[in-house]
Amino acid sequence: MQNLENTVDRIQELIDTDTEQQLRDELNTYHEADLADIFQQLKPEERLSCFTKLDEEKAADVLEYLPPQLQVEILGEIDETLASRLISKLPHDEAADVLGDMEDDESQTYLDKLPEKFSSEIRELLTYNDDTAGGIMNPKVLTVGYSMSVKDALDTIRIKAEEESMELYYVYVVDKHNHLLGVVSLRTLLTSPVNLSIADIMIKDIVKVHVDDYQGHIADIFMKYQFNALPVVDLYDHIKGIVTWDDVQDVVEEETTDEILTSSGIVTDLGDDDDDVLTGSIGHAIKARTPWLFITLIGEFIAVSITSKYDHTFTALPIIAAFMPLLAGLGGNIGTQSITLMVRGMSTGQVTLHSSWHYIWRETLTGISIGFIFGLFVSLVTWKWQHNIELGIIVGLAMALNMTIATMIGTCTPLVLKKMKIDPAVASGPVIATTIDVIGLAVYLTLVTWYLVSIN
Amino acid sequence: MQNLENTVDRIQELIDTDTEQQLRDELNTYHEADLADIFQQLKPEERLSCFTKLDEEKAADVLEYLPPQLQVEILGEIDETLASRLISKLPHDEAADVLGDMEDDESQTYLDKLPEKFSSEIRELLTYNDDTAGGIMNPKVLTVGYSMSVKDALDTIRIKAEEESMELYYVYVVDKHNHLLGVVSLRTLLTSPVNLSIADIMIKDIVKVHVDDYQGHIADIFMKYQFNALPVVDLYDHIKGIVTWDDVQDVVEEETTDEILTSSGIVTDLGDDDDDVLTGSIGHAIKARTPWLFITLIGEFIAVSITSKYDHTFTALPIIAAFMPLLAGLGGNIGTQSITLMVRGMSTGQVTLHSSWHYIWRETLTGISIGFIFGLFVSLVTWKWQHNIELGIIVGLAMALNMTIATMIGTCTPLVLKKMKIDPAVASGPVIATTIDVIGLAVYLTLVTWYLVSIN
Numbered sequence: 001m002q003n004l005e006n007t008v009d010r011i012q013e014l015i016d017t018d019t020e021q022q023l024r025d026e027l028n029t030y031h032e033a034d035l036a037d038i039f040q041q042l043k044p045e046e047r048l049s050c051f052t053k054l055d056e057e058k059a060a061d062v063l064e065y066l067p068p069q070l071q072v073e074i075l076g077e078i079d080e081t082l083a084s085r086l087i088s089k090l091p092h093d094e095a096a097d098v099l100g101d102m103e104d105d106e107s108q109t110y111l112d113k114l115p116e117k118f119s120s121e122i123r124e125l126l127t128y129n130d131d132t133a134g135g136i137m138n139p140k141v142l143t144v145g146y147s148m149s150v151k152d153a154l155d156t157i158r159i160k161a162e163e164e165s166m167e168l169y170y171v172y173v174v175d176k177h178n179h180l181l182g183v184v185s186l187r188t189l190l191t192s193p194v195n196l197s198i199a200d201i202m203i204k205d206i207v208k209v210h211v212d213d214y215q216g217h218i219a220d221i222f223m224k225y226q227f228n229a230l231p232v233v234d235l236y237d238h239i240k241g242i243v244t245w246d247d248v249q250d251v252v253e254e255e256t257t258d259e260i261l262t263s264s265g266i267v268t269d270l271g272d273d274d275d276d277v278l279t280g281s282i283g284h285a286i287k288a289r290t291p292w293l294f295i296t297l298i299g300e301f302i303a304v305s306i307t308s309k310y311d312h313t314f315t316a317l318p319i320i321a322a323f324m325p326l327l328a329g330l331g332g333n334i335g336t337q338s339i340t341l342m343v344r345g346m347s348t349g350q351v352t353l354h355s356s357w358h359y360i361w362r363e364t365l366t367g368i369s370i371g372f373i374f375g376l377f378v379s380l381v382t383w384k385w386q387h388n389i390e391l392g393i394i395v396g397l398a399m400a401l402n403m404t405i406a407t408m409i410g411t412c413t414p415l416v417l418k419k420m421k422i423d424p425a426v427a428s429g430p431v432i433a434t435t436i437d438v439i440g441l442a443v444y445l446t447l448v449t450w451y452l453v454s455i456n
Numbered sequence: 457m458q459n460l461e462n463t464v465d466r467i468q469e470l471i472d473t474d475t476e477q478q479l480r481d482e483l484n485t486y487h488e489a490d491l492a493d494i495f496q497q498l499k500p501e502e503r504l505s506c507f508t509k510l511d512e513e514k515a516a517d518v519l520e521y522l523p524p525q526l527q528v529e530i531l532g533e534i535d536e537t538l539a540s541r542l543i544s545k546l547p548h549d550e551a552a553d554v555l556g557d558m559e560d561d562e563s564q565t566y567l568d569k570l571p572e573k574f575s576s577e578i579r580e581l582l583t584y585n586d587d588t589a590g591g592i593m594n595p596k597v598l599t600v601g602y603s604m605s606v607k608d609a610l611d612t613i614r615i616k617a618e619e620e621s622m623e624l625y626y627v628y629v630v631d632k633h634n635h636l637l638g639v640v641s642l643r644t645l646l647t648s649p650v651n652l653s654i655a656d657i658m659i660k661d662i663v664k665v666h667v668d669d670y671q672g673h674i675a676d677i678f679m680k681y682q683f684n685a686l687p688v689v690d691l692y693d694h695i696k697g698i699v700t701w702d703d704v705q706d707v708v709e710e711e712t713t714d715e716i717l718t719s720s721g722i723v724t725d726l727g728d729d730d731d732d733v734l735t736g737s738i739g740h741a742i743k744a745r746t747p748w749l750f751i752t753l754i755g756e757f758i759a760v761s762i763t764s765k766y767d768h769t770f771t772a773l774p775i776i777a778a779f780m781p782l783l784a785g786l787g788g789n790i791g792t793q794s795i796t797l798m799v800r801g802m803s804t805g806q807v808t809l810h811s812s813w814h815y816i817w818r819e820t821l822t823g824i825s826i827g828f829i830f831g832l833f834v835s836l837v838t839w840k841w842q843h844n845i846e847l848g849i850i851v852g853l854a855m856a857l858n859m860t861i862a863t864m865i866g867t868c869t870p871l872v873l874k875k876m877k878i879d880p881a882v883a884s885g886p887v888i889a890t891t892i893d894v895i896g897l898a899v900y901l902t903l904v905t906w907y908l909v910s911i912n
Contacts, residue, residue: 005810031663033681041810154646162647186642190610191618207487223709225489226702228684245701246682253679256712257800263716264796265789278801278815285822289793290829296789297830300782301837307781311774318767321777325763325784325893326756332788333721333752333886337745340720344713345734354461354497359734366741373746374753381757430789437781 007034008041015046024053032058036065048077056082060089068101069279076106084113092118093138093247096125133218134211136251137232137241143174144198146181151194153184169229172239173202180231180239182206208233211240215251222248259347262425263340265292292430299434303441310445313452319386320448323395324441326378330399331406331440332433334370338363338410339432343424346414356415360408367407375400394451398444405443406436463490464497471502480509488514492521504533512538516545524557525735532562540569548574549594549703552581589674590667592707593688593697599630600654602637607650609640625685628695629658636687636695638662664689667696674699675707715803718881719796721748748886755890759897766901769908775842776904779851780897782834786855787862787896788889790826794819794866795888799880802870812871816864823863831856850907854900861899862892 007030014023027035027050035054039047039062051059051074063071063086075083075098087095087110099107099122107126111119121139128134142160144153153171161168171189173182182202192201208231209218221230222245232241258268266277267288277288307324314321342359345351351359379396383389413432414424463486470479483491483506491510495503495518507515507530519527519542531539531554543551543566555563555578563582567575577595584590598616600609609627617624627645629638638658648657664687665674677686678701688697714724722733723744733744763780770777798815801807807815835852839845869888870880 004808008810031681037680037805041808158646161643168641168643168646185624187617187624190614190624223705224493225487226705228701245684249679249682252708253804257804260716260719260796260800264792266793266796278797278806282818282822282825285818286825286829289790289822290826293786293789293793293826293830296785297782297834300785303781303785304778307778308775311778314770314774314777318770318777319764321770321774321780322760322764322767324777324780325759325897326753328781328784329752329756329759329886329890329893330749333749333889334745336720337722337749340716340722341734344716348709348713349493350734352460352497354464362738362741366738366745369738369742370746370749373742374749378753430785433789434785437785441781 004037004041008038011038011050012042012046015049020053023050027053028055028058032061033065035062039066040070044073048074052078056085057089060086063098064090064094068097071098072101075102075110080109080113084110088114088118091138092121092125092140093136093241096122096135100126100130128211131215132211133209133213133215133232133243134240136215136218136247137211137243138247139241141172141231141239141242142168142170143172143178143239144184146173146175146197146199146202148198149194150189150192150196150198150201153189153198154194157189169242169244170231172231172242173198174239178238180206180208180233180237183231206231209243210234215248216255218243219248219251219255223252259343259425262423263343265289265296265430267291296430296434299431299438303434303438306438306442307445310449313445313448316452317448319388319391320445323382324444326395327398327402327440327444328437330374331402331436334367334403335406335410335432335436338367338407339414342411342414346418346424351415353415353419360411360415363407363411364404367404367411371400371403371407374403390451390455394444394447398440398447401443402436402440405439409436409439460493460497464494467494467506468498468502471505476509479506483509484511484514488517489521491518495522496526500529504530508534512541513545516542519554520546520550524553527554528557531558531566536565536569540566544570544574547594548577548581548596549592549697552578552591556582556586584667587671588667589665589669589671589688589699590696592671592674592703593667593699594703595697597628597687597695597698598624598626599628599634599695600640602629602631602653602655602658604654605650606645606648606652606654606657609645609654610650613645625698625700626687628687628698629654630695634694636662636664636689636693639687662687665699666690671704671707672711675704675711678704679708715799715881718879719799721745721752721886723747752886752890755887755894759890759894762894762898763901766905769901769904772908773904775844775847776901779838780900782851783854783858783896783900784893786830787858787892790823790859791862791866791888791892794823794863795870798867798870802874802880807871809871809875816867816871819863819867820860823860823867827856827859827863830859846907846911850900850903854896854903857899858896861895865892865895 011023011026014026030038039050042050047070051062054062063074066074075086087098090098099110111123114122125134125139142157144156148156157168157171168186171184171186172180173184174180182204183206184198184202188201207221207225207227209221211232211234218230227245229242229244231239232243234240261268261277268277270284270287277285341363342351345359375396378399379392382395383392386392409432417424417426467479467482470482486494495506498506503526507518510518519530522530531542543554546554555566558566567579570578581590581595598613600612604612613624613627624642627640627642628636629640630636638660639662640654640658644657663677663681663683665677667688667690674686685698685700687695688699690696717724717733724733726740726744733741797819798807801815831852834855835848838851839848842848865888873880873882
């Protein structure tokens with residue numbers, strides 16, 4: 001698909017002009033992932049009319065790529081028997097996700113209509129927490145017995161892969177009670193003499209995750225070791241499923257979004273179901289956005305109460321007030337840069353508590369350098385503009401101090417929060433910006449007062 | 457590895473106490489990815505002394521996980537023959553990356569020492585731009601002829617996989633001139649009758665990328681279709697290599713970092729080699745951070761010049777000045793939230809130009825609601841605190857207007873930039889924050905002036 005917007009326009013035209021066969025043909029030429037993108041741009045009734053024109057296999061595939069709320073929307077609108085058939089065509093982990101997003105009584109109806117074995121497997125998956133390995137794993141995992149020969153193993157794989165339509169990543173080796181003993185790559189299997197025993201060629205030091213491990217932790221393991229898949233075990237080391245990189249991809253995207261939104265003071269874990277700030281209700285958006293704004297409000301009231309003590313200064317020298325936004329604005333900006341660098345550095349693993357002094361020192365030097373350059377520049381401009389060299393010196397000095405302090409606060413706070421085991425992304429939010437505001441104003445107004453005292 | 461910091465401390469102790477055998481044993485028990493993490497925390501001389509104690513295979517693996525500057529550092533310090541041996545053990549794409557990060561004459565020395573075939577393949581890889589498919593692909597790709605039977609294909613795979621130690625993802629089908637014709641999954645190969653022809657079981661509609669496609673585009677394709685690997689072809693459809701998800705993973709992390717840093721007004725593409733703001737030189741950090749700060753400075757000088765026109769107001773009613781930080785702070789914060797939501801929504805694909813009116817309307821409503829709540833609250837607090845109902849009304853009204861306008865600017869600007877094909881992440885930066893500052897102050901001071909005029 002070359003251009004999403006043109007494609008959507010063309011499809012909407014086909015719907016409007018009621019050329020059904022042409023619409024059907026057009027839709028079935030796209031890849032499922034493209035169709036999912038197109039469907040997200042359509043109005044609900046257009047979406048439904050397109051969906052029902054897809055071949056059944058393709059419809060199930062498209063469902064897999066759609067976001068949860070659209071999956072539930074579409075399944076709720078189509079015939080119940082068709083819906084059950086589509087659900088039973090989904091991979092187990094996807095089917096469980098779809099059913100997990102529905103109201104309880106609705107998902108029960110579907111579960112009762114699904115084939116016995118499939119529905120009992122899904123019911124087990126639904127017992128795991130959404131955010132854990134159990135919640136994202138696929139329970140269909142390819143295992144072979146440790147006492148098999150390479151030939152037996154290959155035969156087993158042929159049969160299982162055909163029956164269950166499972167992905168082939170690694171082959172896990174288990175004993176007869178399904179305890180995970182090792183792993184063999186397909187490459188090793190294909191290139192080993194056929195009469196060797198699996199126990200002799202398997203790798204025994206395996207990285208695995210526990211069903212209750214949180215998805216963020218699993219994503220970190222994937223990113224670090226760069227595996228394609230990881231086995232999931234229970235407390236007794238029974239293999240329960242497999243997590244693949246595409247499951248984790250979604251987790252990484254979610255976590256990145258959370259990191260970015262948290263940084264701008266949006267609360268991402270309100271704990272209700274309707275947990276998307278962009279697509280959820282406006283009430284939800286307000287709940288997510290106001291808490292840190294409110295804390296900013298309190299912080300800024302402190303700034304106001306400090307500033308209001310200088311009313312005699314403003315009466316005497318009103319130009320002093322006019323420079324306040326300049327100081328607050330630049331302090332806030334350079335501070336945000338430092339916070340962003342540190343928070344991102346910590347989340348990619350570049351910055352650790354171990355190396356923190358190095359970065360504090362480095363950022364402080366950067367802050368002093370930039371502060372000096374900007375302070376000098378602001379001094380000169382203010383002097384020439386206002387024809388007042390003292391004002392120029394005060395504003396420039398306040399600027400230099402302000403930018404240096406803002407850099408230091410921006411660098412240290414995420415590290416301190418990390419040390420206190422608080423999410424450092426919170427630091428980039430409004431609180432630090434407000435702190436920088438308050439300190440910046442205090443520094444500036446103190447300098448002004450000293451000057452006024454010295455000339456009187 | 458349970459805890460990076462404890463592990464690093466223990467290893468540093470082993471280095472200091474000079475218990476060489478123990479250090480060697482300890483190091484060789486860790487996974488390569490863990491060792492790479494540990495090495496990044498060590499001082500250069502500690503790093504070198506640890507690296508030389510690793511088995512050669514393991515040393516090559518660790519090298520793969522290290523960031524470029526450390527790869528070059530370590531290879532430069534160890535014996536040249538050992539360095540060449542280590543490089544020749546790396547996958548082709550990694551070897552090319554390592555050599556590409558060295559000075560030209562240095563990499564030539566190594567290339568001359570490497571086995572003929574390997575070095576000529578690496579020389580070809582080095583001709584591609586770093587940021588393109590050619591620059592991140594592995595040229596070792598598993599192909600079978602389209603006229604082969606399934607049995608022949610499996611035999612070919614057995615031999616090739618053993619010789620070349622290549623990863624098995626998909627098997628690509630080519631004609632005798634190496635034109636890409638189709639793809640077969642290992643699963644299909646293993647489960648098809650052995651005498652069928654490959655041409656009959658291959659998938660012909662394949663998603664592929666071109667050697668000159670930019671890595672960001674490739675990452676988007678991986679994220680959308682969730683493939684494990686993609687074939688890379690040249691203009692004439694000859695297969696040139698394969699890009700796997702772990703290559704793309706690094707790209708995605710890089711792009712996310714760029715998006716986040718750009719949002720805070722840090723320039724990420726200065727175009728020099730030393731392109732890491734966190735680890736590069738301080739001069740580089742200053743160059744990356746000042747451009748947008750400077751633009752902010754100009755914007756804030758505009759704010760100052762507007763505000764300075766109200767000097768008579770500040771003389772008459774100095775409390776008016778004290779409320780400026782409150783208005784600027786909250787406008788900036790809520791505006792940043794809107795920008796962040798839109799920029800992130802666009803980069804995950806949730807927000808498109810097609811759906812932009814929906815989001816503009818939604819954000820505006822959110823802005824009005826939050827503005828109303830905060831305006832009312834601020835009115836009441838100001839009234840009670842300053843015993844001045846008029847001031848309360850003015851500040852509260854300015855707050856409500858300010859927050860609504862800030863939300864609208866924050867929502868629309870990224871969309872407009874996107875429409876103009878400018879990176880919307882730039883919007884979250886200082887420019888918009890400054891614009892919001894200026895407009896916020898103008899609204900507030902205009903309200904104040906109206907009030908002062910009306911009472912006089």
